[in-house]
Amino acid sequence: MITVHSQESFHKLDLFQIVRYGDRMPIDSALREQLRTVGLRVTAxxxxxxxxxxxxxxxxxxxxxxxVREQLGGVSTQAVYDTLRVCAEKGLLRRIEPAGSAVRYETRTGDNHHHLVCRDCGDIRDIDCVVGGAPCLTPDDDHGFVVDEAEVTFWGRCPRCVATHPSKPSAQ
Structure with a gap:
């Protein structure tokens, strides 16, 4: 979370909220502040x-x-992997692993949202919390765990894939 200053008040927002809800602060400034807030150096x-x-x-x-290489030139793949890892560890990014897909990253963190994945093209969309507050679902038996997050992935076919191949079955 970062503190975004407006003329009227202070807002605590994650990067997803800054991008989605507008220009309370220029994105570059927000990113710099977010990195500093979690104790990371600001690097290109x-x-x-x-x-x-x-x-x-x-x-x-x-x-x-x-x-990143298109923007900056000679940045190694390992440097980007390290950046993604440390940003995920610090809570700036969320790492998701849909079955059968490579690890993916997103900036929407801290809200326990879920995902909808197209079986055909792999398109991924965010789905807000299923029911109520986090962790959204209550297991029938928590086995003594203190549950603080639920990860749900909905699978189906996106409208584009259904339109392209309407007769293809949706379940595999």
């Missing part, structure tokens, strides 16, 4: 990776690395 690769993910959520590390 970190800024570039967070910008890529703000524009293209649910991206793979390879996609992020490719886009």
């Amino acid at each position: 690769p970190r800024l570039a990776a967070l910008e890529v993910l703000a524009e293209s959520p649910h991206s793979t590390a390879d996609f992020v690395a490719s886009r």
Whole structure:
């Protein structure tokens, strides 16, 4: 979370909220503040990776690395992987692993949202919490665990894939 200053008040927002809800603070300034808030140095690769993910959520590390190199030139894939790892560890990014897919990263953190994945093209969309507050679902037996998060993935076919191949069955 970062503190975003407006003329009227202070707002605590995550990067997803800054991108989604507008220009309370320029994105570059918000990213810099967010990195500093979690104790990370502001570096060009970190800024570039967070910008890529703000524009293209649910991206793979390879996609992020490719886009960062387009912006900055000679940044190694390992440097981008390290950036993604440390940003996820600090809570700036969320790492998701849909079955059969590469690890993906997103900037929407801290709200225990879920995902809808197209079986055909792999498109991923955010789904808000299923029912009530986090963790959204209550297991029938928690086995003594203190549950603080639930991860739900809905699978189906996106409208584009259904339109392209309407007779293809939706379940595999």
